[in-house]
Amino acid sequence: MIYRRKSYKLDPVKVETFNQFFNEYLLPAQLKYGARLVGRWMTDPDETNTVEIFAIWEYDSLELYQDIEHKIKSDKEHVSRVQQRFNELGREYVNTFFKEHAKEQIIVTTVSRDKTILKG
Numbered sequence: 001m002i003y004r005r006k007s008y009k010l011d012p013v014k015v016e017t018f019n020q021f022f023n024e025y026l027l028p029a030q031l032k033y034g035a036r037l038v039g040r041w042m043t044d045p046d047e048t049n050t051v052e053i054f055a056i057w058e059y060d061s062l063e064l065y066q067d068i069e070h071k072i073k074s075d076k077e078h079v080s081r082v083q084q085r086f087n088e089l090g091r092e093y094v095n096t097f098f099k100e101h102a103k104e105q106i107i108v109t110t111v112s113r114d115k116t117i118l119k120g
Contacts, residue, residue: 002062003038003107007054009099012045017089018053018097025085029078033071035059038118050099058118062106 010018022040030037040055059065072078086094113119 001109001113002059002065003109004057004059004065005054005103005105005107006057007052007103008097009050009052010097011099012049012051014097015042015051015053021085021089025078025082029072029075030057030068032078033068033075034064035068056107065106 008018019042027037036058038056038058040053042051042053045051057065059068109116
């Protein structure tokens, strides 16, 4: 089992729009191809007025994660919907969402799954 942590740093005024975009466009595609969302959280704004949003995803293997990502990027209908939404929001506006590039890390657990709430 592997896990992926994906994080974003953004201005608090963009949080609602980004969360809506995630729930309506990104999450359905991930779930369609078998990604398993453990959870998604956000921090309060810090001293630089930045909110961090991060998600933890679970995969059976690195190869399965790579296969899921390939399928999502190859899904022409999904890509078209995302691009259409970007156009509706305005490309310039979308380009201002993030204060820095999204970060992605593959992480491994230090506790066996059966000792966590994920055991079900």
